[in-house]
Amino acid sequence: MKHCISWQHPPSHLDLCASAVDVWKVHIDDDQTDEPDLHDLSDSERDRASRFRFAVDRRRFVKSHSALRAILATYIGASPRALVFGQAVHGKPFLVAPRQAQKLRYNLSHSGDLALIAISVGREVGIDLERNRPMEDLSGVVNRFFSTAEREALARVAAKDREQAFLSTWVLKEAYLKASGEGLLRSLDAFDVTIAEDEPRLLEVRDRVGDASRWSLRRLRPRDDFVAALAVAGDGWQLRQWVWAGSSQPR
Numbered sequence: 388m389k390h391c392i393s394w395q396h397p398p399s400h401l402d403l404c405a406s407a408v409d410v411w412k413v414h415i416d417d418d419q420t421d422e423p424d425l426h427d428l429s430d431s432e433r434d435r436a437s438r439f440r441f442a443v444d445r446r447r448f449v450k451s452h453s454a455l456r457a458i459l460a461t462y463i464g465a466s467p468r469a470l471v472f473g474q475a476v477h478g479k480p481f482l483v484a485p486r487q488a489q490k491l492r493y494n495l496s497h498s499g500d501l502a503l504i505a506i507s508v509g510r511e512v513g514i515d516l517e518r519n520r521p522m523e524d525l526s527g528v529v530n531r532f533f534s535t536a537e538r539e540a541l542a543r544v545a546a547k548d549r550e551q552a553f554l555s556t557w558v559l560k561e562a563y564l565k566a567s568g569e570g571l572l573r574s575l576d577a578f579d580v581t582i583a584e585d586e587p588r589l590l591e592v593r594d595r596v597g598d599a600s601r602w603s604l605r606r607l608r609p610r611d612d613f614v615a616a617l618a619v620a621g622d623g624w625q626l627r628q629w630v631w632a633g634s635s636q637p638r
């Protein structure tokens with residue numbers, strides 16, 4: 388499958404126009420001696436952080452949310468601490484303040500030591516990231532979650548490639564559900580996406596008539612051991628992929 392756009396270090400000044408969608412790759416280092424800095428986080432983020440059972444999960448949460456704030460802040464020239472988030476009815480977070488941040492749309496996904504953040508101006512976005520892993524009961528999971536058309540298409544994929552095709556389809560489906568804001572509250576078999584095609588798309592959306600032409604999908608390859616996908620409202624946008632280099636990022 389083609390993933391031809393490379394991941395770049397961002398220029399010192401970054402403008403985002405309505406025809407671009409930025410995706411940031413954040414490597415979350417797992418240095419266990421380093422207690423992450425809670426300085427930029429809100430009370431509710433600190434509260435969530437304190438409720439993780441395992442230190443590794445707490446560190447990853449804090450680091451991904453600190454990076455999220457720092458990255459979003461670069462677009463509006465604000466302090467990361469000044470950002471205020473709200474939650475839509477099914478939990479999708481969005482920016483409430485400062486006022487110039489309200490035009491930004493974003494979505495976050497994290498898995499293991501990696502996080503991806505999609506950002507746009509005015510276009511709803513959804514992103515999903517999964518680490519490649521052997522699936523214990525692939526056909527059971529496919530039968531449970533995939534639509535009939537997807538199951539049939541997946542059965543036509545060579546057996547050696549099927550696990551990878553499953554995961555890269557799964558992230559497409561989740562990215563779309565995250566873009567719509569309902570996540571897994573919506574049924575995964577109520578819509579079909581293409582399987583194992585370079586240019587993925589929604590084929591039919593039975594529970595939201597018209598959605599198939601309302602959203603565009605892209606596969607992402609942030610690292611060899613991960614698959615990821617992006618869903619964006621509308622078409623005619625260009626993808627830019629940036630690597631987050633930490634809090635010393637130029638503003």
Ligand SMILES: CC(C)(COP(=O)(O)OP(=O)(O)OC[C@H]1O[C@@H](n2cnc3c(N)ncnc32)[C@H](O)[C@@H]1OP(=O)(O)O)[C@@H](O)C(=O)NCCC(=O)NCCS
Pocket residue numbers: 448476477478479480494495496497498513514515516561564565566567568569570571572
């Ligand atoms: C959102 C959801 C798809 C996350 O999937 P996941 O693969 O476990 O996790 P990801 O790392 O890809 O995404 C998590 C991030 O998505 C964002 N998110 C949360 N809810 C979301 C939603 N409804 N739609 C889109 N994005 C959402 C958050 O930024 C979250 O990061 P955080 O937990 O660090 O704050 C899953 O939790 C879900 O479907 N939830 C259904 C909605 C729900 O249960 N709402 C109940 C509250 S009303």
